[in-house]
Amino acid sequence: VTSLEDRLREAYGAVTDPVREDDLPGLYPRHRTRRRARFGAFAPLAAAAAVVAAIGIAVAVPRLASSPGRPAVPAAPGAEAAAPPFALILNRPDSRGDQGPLVVVSAATGRVTGRVPDPRRGTTWYDAAPAGSGTRFVLAATPARGGGLCKPTYLYTLTLSASGASASLTPWTVPVVHAEIGSIAASADGSTVAFAAAPCHSPDQQIGVIRGQTVKTWQEPALLSADSLSLSADGSALGYAESGAGQGTVRVLDTRSAAGSATAASKIVYTYPIGARAPSVTLGAAGTTMYVYWMTGPGGLHLTGTLAGYRIGPGGVQGTLFRRTMPAGLSVSRAGGQVLAWGQGVALYLADPVTGKATRVRAAWTDSWQIFW
Amino acid sequence: LVLAGEDRRELLAAVDALPRRQREVLALKYFLDLGEQDIAAILGISRGAVASTGSRALSALARRLGEES
Numbered sequence: 047v048t049s050l051e052d053r054l055r056e057a058y059g060a061v062t063d064p065v066r067e068d069d070l071p072g073l074y075p076r077h078r079t080r081r082r083a084r085f086g087a088f089a090p091l092a093a094a095a096a097v098v099a100a101i102g103i104a105v106a107v108p109r110l111a112s113s114p115g116r117p118a119v120p121a122a123p124g125a126e127a128a129a130p131p132f133a134l135i136l137n138r139p140d141s142r143g144d145q146g147p148l149v150v151v152s153a154a155t156g157r158v159t160g161r162v163p164d165p166r167r168g169t170t171w172y173d174a175a176p177a178g179s180g181t182r183f184v185l186a187a188t189p190a191r192g193g194g195l196c197k198p199t200y201l202y203t204l205t206l207s208a209s210g211a212s213a214s215l216t217p218w219t220v221p222v223v224h225a226e227i228g229s230i231a232a233s234a235d236g237s238t239v240a241f242a243a244a245p246c247h248s249p250d251q252q253i254g255v256i257r258g259q260t261v262k263t264w265q266e267p268a269l270l271s272a273d274s275l276s277l278s279a280d281g282s283a284l285g286y287a288e289s290g291a292g293q294g295t296v297r298v299l300d301t302r303s304a305a306g307s308a309t310a311a312s313k314i315v316y317t318y319p320i321g322a323r324a325p326s327v328t329l330g331a332a333g334t335t336m337y338v339y340w341m342t343g344p345g346g347l348h349l350t351g352t353l354a355g356y357r358i359g360p361g362g363v364q365g366t367l368f369r370r371t372m373p374a375g376l377s378v379s380r381a382g383g384q385v386l387a388w389g390q391g392v393a394l395y396l397a398d399p400v401t402g403k404a405t406r407v408r409a410a411w412t413d414s415w416q417i418f419w
Numbered sequence: 420l421v422l423a424g425e426d427r428r429e430l431l432a433a434v435d436a437l438p439r440r441q442r443e444v445l446a447l448k449y450f451l452d453l454g455e456q457d458i459a460a461i462l463g464i465s466r467g468a469v470a471s472t473g474s475r476a477l478s479a480l481a482r483r484l485g486e487e488s
Contacts, residue, residue: 050477050484051449054434057427058450226438244438249479269483271436289436290483323428324435 129153129382129396130180132210134162135414136171148174148185150210151411153419159210164190165202165217172199173227174418177236178279180382181206183418184232184239185215186223196246199223201256203236223254231275231284234331238281238301242272253308255284255301264299264308272308274326276380277301278333285315285329285336294318296327296336298358315358323349326377328385330399334358335367337385337399339378349374353387355402368402381419388417433483440464441476448473 135149148171150160164170165187173186185202201218225243228251232239237257244251251266253275266272270290277284284299288308299312315336318325322340329336336358343349351374355367375389385397387404394412395404411417434442440462447458455473459466 050481053426053430054445054449054480055452057430057434058446060427226440228438249475249482273436289432321428323432 129384130176130419132159132180132206133411133417133419134174134176134183134204135411135418136416138415147171150206150212152210153407153409156409156411160206160212162204162212162215165200165215169200173230174204174416175230175232175239176381176418177203177232178234181208181210182236184230184236186227186230186241188226196224197226199225199227199241199243201239218256219259225252228271229273229275229286231277233277233281234279238277240275240277240281240284240301242266242275242286244271253284253286253299255281257281257301262301262305264305264311266308272297274328274377276328278329279331283329283333284312285327285333287325287327289325294322294325296325296338298329298333298336313360313362315362316356324377326379328379331380331383335399336363337378337397339372339376339387341374343374351376353378353385353397353402353404355385355399367400370402370404372404379419386419388412390415390417429484430480433480436483437476437479441472441479444469444472445476 131153132150133153135151137149147164148162149158150162151157152159162171162185165185168190169187170190171185172188175184176182177184183204185204187200187202188197200222203216203218204212205214205216207213223241223243225245227241227243230239230241239256241254241256242251243254250268251271252263253266253272254261254263266288270288272286272288274287275284276286282301284301286297286299288295288297295314295318296316297308297312298315299308303311316327316338318340319342321342323342325338325340327336327338334357335355337353337355339351339353341349341351351372352369353372353376354369356363357365357367372387372395373389373392375392376387376395377389379386379388381396383399385399387395387397391413394407394417396407397404434445437445443462444458447453447461453461455466455469458469462469464472
């Protein structure tokens with residue numbers, strides 16, 4: 047019997063061999079010299095570059111559609127709204143895990159309009175969820191190092207000025223999430239936040255919803271995990287992808303239901319196509335549409351992406367809005383009234399929520415390590 | 420060793436479901452073949468944390484794949 051470790055080596059090698067640092071422009075646009083110098087203390091330069099690349103590649107490739115952010119949107123499907131004016135971007139952490147500031151860019155011009163320094167000494171920005179107006183975001187920060195799997199997550203509300211500068215950064219009084227979160231989502235007014243996390247003393251994952259001063263949690267079944275969270279504009283419905291070995295579904299959880307079992311509180315509205323890989327989903331603002339991106343292919347990097355929009359109801363999918371082929375390596379979220387399909391190092395598209403017509407946004411900032419728009 | 424495409428997909432899907440830190444440790448250990456000390460330096464965690472995180476990741480993978488850990 048081949049060991050799990052040998053199989054991991056083979057799988058990583060098969061998926062990542064064709065990818066070289068040169069294939070990933072924009073990963074190291076800043077502080078390259080400093081990063082190399084830090085690594086020089088314990089590894090050759092080539093190995094240092096490979097390590098930094100490997101964290102991104104080998105961690106990200108199995109989940110090519112990793113979270114780019116979970117924008118919330120006030121507009122109803124079909125009522126196309128302009129894309130939000132500002133996006134938050136994070137550059138890749140350096141070799142020590144130091145994240146650097148969260149940067150605000152104008153989506154129209156690409157100009158940096160503001161910077162949001164780390165919120166407290168020793169912490170670093172980790173995730174973000176746009177909320178509503180396009181000038182408000184819920185941010186998540188964790189300790190930069192230490193803490194192992196028990197790193198807490200701190201939440202903040204960032205409000206931007208009309209010019210895109212950081213106008214206020216307000217910490218949430220409750221709660222500190224006692225786990226490193228995997229995904230967050232915000233309602234349109236930013237008052238409701240959902241997260242998925244694996245508490246450090248538990249092998250199983252939880253979904254949590256914070257509303258005001260209260261936190262409700264739902265337990266995921268053993269061996270299954272929730273990812274790709276999105277909230278309806280009013281925060282009442284939480285969409286998420288649930289996956290585990292050999293299965294994958296999209297569920298919508300009623301956030302007003304009692305805490306307890308995620309299975310009991312949610313309904314399956316969609317089951318991934320057989321063979322689908324790295325699916326990513328986002329609910330429409332009204333909670334009546336759902337957008338799914340998945341990849342299929344024989345493995346390795348020979349993958350094809352598909353973006354589809356569906357009308358959904360309590361019983362599941364009620365109709366197909368569109369279905370179109372896209373590049374591999376994207377994930378979906380909402381940006382204003384449109385569907386954002388983005389993959390670092392791949393491309394960024396805004397898709398019409400009704401027709402699926404996708405327009406590529408060509409700007410340097412779209413190749414950032416993480417984008418929250 | 421060459422895995423069948425389906426086996427590889429299943430394995431990578433199981434890796435995908437792990438917490439980020441566990442995925443990082445697995446990638447550094449099994450993709451780059453780095454030692455625990457180097458991984459600890461890169462991730463800014465203790466060597467013991469690397470060992471325990473890697474162990475937990477393998478156990479979780481085995482459970483997800485329906486194998487004994």
